[in-house]
Every structure is written in C-alpha cells, then in structure tokens.
Amino acid sequence: MAQWVPFMITVSYMVIAVWLGFGAGKGRNMNKVEEWGVAGRSLGPLVMYLLVGAGGISAYTFMGAPGWAYSKGVPVLYVVVYLTFMGITAWYLGPKVWDLGVKYNHVTQGAAITHRYESPALGALASFVTSIGVLAYAVLQTTGSAYILNVMSHGKIPVWLGVILSLAVISIYLFKSGLRAIGITNAFQGALMFVVSWAFGLWAVKQFTGGYSFAPVFERVREDAPQFLTLPGNLGDMGFAFWTTSILISMVSVWQTHWIQWMGANTKKSIRTAATMLPTYYIVCIPMLVVGFIGIFVYPSLAQADTVAIQMAMDSMPVVIAGLLGAGTLAAAMSSSEPCIHGTALSYSKDIIQPIFKISDEKAGKMTRWLIFPIMGLIVAPISIMQPASLVYILLIGYGFIGQAFPALVGMFFWPRATKQGAFWGLAAGFVVTLAFSVWFPHPLGIHAGIWGLFVNLPIFFIVSLLTEPVSKKTVEDFFPDMVDELYEEVPETTTKPASI
C-alpha cells in the first residue's frame, strides 16, 4: 500500500489544480477575449509574482537542472542568473507593454507588432513563427508530465496515457477559466514547488551528511571532483563566453506567454512590483541543484542524468517526500505548458485567423478558447507521444525565432525609425544564422548561436530600416508620444545665394 502513496499524492495535486482552476472563472463571461485571454486585466501583484515565477520554473528545474548539476556541476547556475535577469526585462518592458495594451486594446505580441509596423502580415508571421518554440516547449513539458505519472504509477500509466491525462486536466480548467485559471493554479503550483524543493533538498542533505548544512556536500565535491565547482564544468563545455551569451540571449528573448501574462495585471504597478520581487522566487532552484551534487556520490554511473532527483526520491526518501516531489515536478511541467497552450490559442485567433477571415471581436472571442483543443489534440499530444528525434531541432528553431524578434521590440520601444522591412529581413537573416550555428556548426568560438544571429540581425535591421519608408506619424505618436516634436523637427534649409557681382 505504501508504494502507492507517492502516486496518490501526485493525483491529489491534479484534483486540487482542477478544482482551483475550474472555479477561477466563475461568474465571468469567458467568451470575451479580454476575460479568457487576459483575465479582464485583474491580477494583483502577488498572483502576478507567482504566475510569472512558476511559469519560469519548468520540469527542467526538477529534472534537468539537478541532472546538469550531476553531470556538469556549477555551469547549471547560469539558469539561476538568467531567470533572475529576466526579472529585469519584465520590470522594464512589462509596464510599457501593459500601457500599450490598455490604450490600444492589444492582447498579444503579434497585435503590438501589427500596430507598430503597420503590417498585419508581419504580426501574423511573428505570431506563427514564435508559436513553434512555444509549442515545442509545451511538448517537452507534457512529456515531462507523462514521465512523472509513469514513474509514480510504477509503470502502470504508459506515456501515451500520461500525455492524455495531463492535457485533459489542463484543458478542463483552461477552457473554463482561461488566464484566471493559469493565475490561480500557477499560484498554487508556485507555492507547492517552493515547499517541495526545499523539503526535498534539505531531506537529501540530512540523509547524506547527517545535518542540514550544504557545506559537507560541497567539501566532499571539492575533495573528490573539484572540476564540478568551476567553469567550464565537469564536461568542459561551459566557458565564460558561452555562460555570458546564453544569459544575454535568454534575457532578450521575450516570449509570447510573458507578454500575455503582463497584460493580465490590474495595474502597471502590479507588474513592476511582481517583477521587482520575481528574482527571489528563483531561490527555489538552489536545493534541487544541491540534490544533483549529492547524486555525484550516490549514483556514480547513472545512465540518464535527468533522472537523478526522481531516482533518489524513489530509492531512499520517505513515501510522502517522494510523492511531494512527483506532485512538485508535475506542477512545474503543467505550470509551464498551460501558458504556452493558452498563449498560442489566443495568438492564432487574434493575430492570424481574425485578420485573415475578417471576423468580429465577438466571434473571435468565442472561438479562441475552443482552439486549445485542436492545439492539444493535433499538435501537442501526438508529438509528445511520438517524441520525434527532430524535436530538439524544432525546439532550437523555435527558440531561435524568439530571440531574433528582439530587434523588432527595439523598434517598438527605442527606435521610431524602424520599419517592417528592416524587422522582417533582420529576423530572417538572424534566424538562418541561429539555425546554422545551432544545428550544423554549434556555437562557434563558444558564443551562443542566438547571439551570432543578433550580430547579423541587428545591422540588417538598422540598414534596411534606414533605406525604407518609415511608418506614419500617427503610429510614431502612438508609440513615442514624447519624441514626436524632436523627430519631425524641421531642419532649416541653408541656401547659398550666388554672390552678386
């Protein structure tokens, strides 16, 4: 009986998530895009903090990150640093994005791009290509959910069934309550992950060292395997250049999901407060990394590094802790995949289907929430079950696009002279370079492929923009109201009169 306790705890988590998420939309008209899509712009700073924080913590934190600590050592800390710095991006851009959204009724990144560059085609293209990375990420998280259900059920729930179960659970509350459900379930998931990570980490330390201090763990690592404590790490693949450029590209990659989450805030101040506190949430990563370091000694030859935490939980932890880890990992996976599915449905509806078929806001609102079913049933579920070898390439391609959209955002917030042609050709060239340097010639000179992409993207963006017609004065006024006088200032012509004889 005791062997089923972890499974029961994991299933209990799913039931609570459905209950919370289903109730979140009570009394609201979810056929309106503003309600289903951005929660009627009603989320306060605490929910925003947990919404964005938990969204940033994926199954990677509970499986991949301890796996990296186990196989590479301190290079994994770049994750903690980039998550922290994403707080700065949210702090700076979030309030600006929210302001524009309220003023011009944007709910998606694509809508803002359409407006800024006066090009529905560019908005639709941005929506579609960024959705590739977002959906690939949802697939990875769904695979993680299925894996956890498989392990916790001692193999009784096969992967295909795990995929269907986890997506079915998400679909119930996502359809019913939209971003409100994501907000409330992420708040619950965020709190659960925090508790589980520390409970599991401290338990592992106690078991390994007899106390609660991390010091004996790292003293042992320093004695036996000091290469784990410095860059480039045990596998020698994280130099200073790769560390720095991986952080920078992550910092400038603004995901569609983040954009939509910012739109859900009730005020600008709520986003600013949540973003200010956001880095503190990522303390959640630290105990799980310590677990990975402990694994170096407990499992000297584990075949799959990513399984180190789960393996330790199932082998030596009390059933309740193992169950909490299962629930925490499932929470991490679900809290990351549900915003991706929600954001893609919203973006496809508002940025692609509505402009192409010229349907009304009312019809688009009704259709948006139904789109989660084809997205889950025709894209996320089959790919999660088949797990094609090309998934990693799809992911790289998708991430490549998200990072290469950065110049388009520069044009939105910092450079009024940017044009749609500049944004398009920069994005296209940057994407090709990122793809080549991700797949065929990985990260030349130890510099992240995405940064190589930006090296090419940014000059093309600037040059092509300067060679093409700027957007109308009206649009410039919308995005840069305080710069209009300066930008359109008449330059007095200096005419040289011929000298009279």
Place this chain on the structure above:
Amino acid sequence: MKATFKTPKTYKGWIGLFAILTIVLLGSWPVIPLLNHETIVFGMPILMTWSVILIFLTTGILMLLNKMGVND
C-alpha cells in the same frame, strides 16, 4: 524623419540604465572569471553563493529604482 534613439531623459533614467548594466556585468563575463574558484563560501561553491547574492541584489536595485521613480 530623424533616426534618433529613445534615451533616458533625466539623470534618474541614466542612473537606472547604469545600475541595470552593472547588474548584468556582475553576472557575466568580466566578473564571473574572478569568482571561478573552488572556494566554498557560506557552505556553497562561490559561484552558487554569488548567484544567490545576485538574486537579492537585483531585487534590491529594482526596489531602489522604483523608489526613485525610474521607469514610471
């Protein structure tokens, strides 16, 4: 139309920009090599301790910038 970039308009804005660039540098190339030792500080490898410090430093700086009214 001029091709001007939007830059901070006040000294507070410039302080904000400088503070943010400083935090980013503290977590990247120029500073990380200086901390790349096997030293253990507060029970953790120095890079891990530094990552935790960066978390609180970032939040602290952002709180300060909020108080100054930067990015309002």
